[in-house]
Amino acid sequence: MTRSCNEVVFGPVPSRRLGRSLGINNVFAKYCTYSCIYCQAGKTTNLTIERTTFYEPETLVNATIKALNRAGSVDYVTFVPNGEPTLDVNLGTEIRMLKNAIDTKIAVITNASLLYRSDVRQDLGLADLVSVKVDSSIESVYRILNRPHPKLSLETVLEGIRIFSREFPGALITETMLVRGVNDTVEDATSLLEVLRSIEPSVAYVMLPVRPPLEDWVLPPPADTVEAFLNVLRSGLGKNRVVLLGSLEPPHDVSYPRGNLSKILGHIRSVTRVHPLKLEYAVRLLVTNAGVTEKDALRALLNDPSLEVIHYMGQRFIKSRLVSQR
Numbered sequence: 001m002t003r004s005c006n007e008v009v010f011g012p013v014p015s016r017r018l019g020r021s022l023g024i025n026n027v028f029a030k031y032c033t034y035s036c037i038y039c040q041a042g043k044t045t046n047l048t049i050e051r052t053t054f055y056e057p058e059t060l061v062n063a064t065i066k067a068l069n070r071a072g073s074v075d076y077v078t079f080v081p082n083g084e085p086t087l088d089v090n091l092g093t094e095i096r097m098l099k100n101a102i103d104t105k106i107a108v109i110t111n112a113s114l115l116y117r118s119d120v121r122q123d124l125g126l127a128d129l130v131s132v133k134v135d136s137s138i139e140s141v142y143r144i145l146n147r148p149h150p151k152l153s154l155e156t157v158l159e160g161i162r163i164f165s166r167e168f169p170g171a172l173i174t175e176t177m178l179v180r181g182v183n184d185t186v187e188d189a190t191s192l193l194e195v196l197r198s199i200e201p202s203v204a205y206v207m208l209p210v211r212p213p214l215e216d217w218v219l220p221p222p223a224d225t226v227e228a229f230l231n232v233l234r235s236g237l238g239k240n241r242v243v244l245l246g247s248l249e250p251p252h253d254v255s256y257p258r259g260n261l262s263k264i265l266g267h268i269r270s271v272t273r274v275h276p277l278k279l280e281y282a283v284r285l286l287v288t289n290a291g292v293t294e295k296d297a298l299r300a301l302l303n304d305p306s307l308e309v310i311h312y313m314g315q316r317f318i319k320s321r322l323v324s325q326r
């Protein structure tokens with residue numbers, strides 16, 4: 001099951017956690033071990049825990065090096081696919097090959113569900129930074145929120161994360177998505193804190209659903225609920241180790257290379273395969289980086305057959321239609 005590497009590398013994009021990051025979309029849409037209610041990458045069509053081959057490592061690595069040469073300096077090359085990156089059985093080979101070829105640090109954003117496997121821990125151990133998902137420490141909440149493959153249990157997943165945290169020499173961070181009425185109480189925060197203390201992340205990021213989620217009833221909690229949740233985590237981890245990522249887009253990346261309309265549109269198409277972008281943000285990107293008028297930018301986005309407009313919390317977003325077609 002191999003395909004060409006076209007558009008497997010996207011960005012660089014400005015990331016609030018990683019600075020300027022070149023993204024690698026190393027699995028096909030939508031292979032994941034979870035089907036989270038808040039997922040921005042569409043429905044999980046292949047719910048699996050079997051690791052497999054997606055792209056030939058040489059093709060993926062060559063495409064990354066080529067994109068990196070074009071992009072100039074970036075802070076991280078990041079495996080952040082629209083699915084679960086550790087399902088890629090060649091992940092370790094790819095990281096090793098990249099490390100031999102480039103000086104840039106490597107990050108992997110994973111849902112951590114396969115860290116109970118020693119081969120997955122070995123692969124991720126090669127990265128410089130790993131971000132693991134810990135949305136809840138309660139099995140019933142985990143099942144509602146992450147809708148895991150039936151063979152996964154939260155206890156096994158958390159134990160895998162704990163083992164990895166003891167072995168991993170790089171930077172380990174966690175991410176927790178807060179959903180209104182699902183995992184946002186002080187009791188949720190208190191039991192999560194216990195788990196986070198056993199993992200000792202350098203930073204625990206708390207995120208809010210600000211882009212269109214898979215289930216349209218998913219909403220961020222009210223501000224006072226978020227604050228109460230954060231205060232519990234801060235009380236145990238310290239103020240500086242708990243960071244809320246609640247805004248929609250990071251600052252506009254003026255350093256993204258300039259290009260013509262079709263080049264910048266190509267960039268937008270590849271980014272929106274992984275997550276939707278606010279329509280206004282994409283318009284601004286075209287105006288700034290392709291030098292077109294606002295009217296022409298809007299027309300180009302709305303007339304692009306590979307993009308669709310979706311609405312969430314009173315805002316318009318664009319998303320690649322290819323997310324659900326591959």
Ligand code: SF4
Nearest residue numbers: 032034035036039111
């Ligand atoms: S949010 Fe991540 S872990 Fe959850 S379904 Fe989407 S890709 Fe998978």
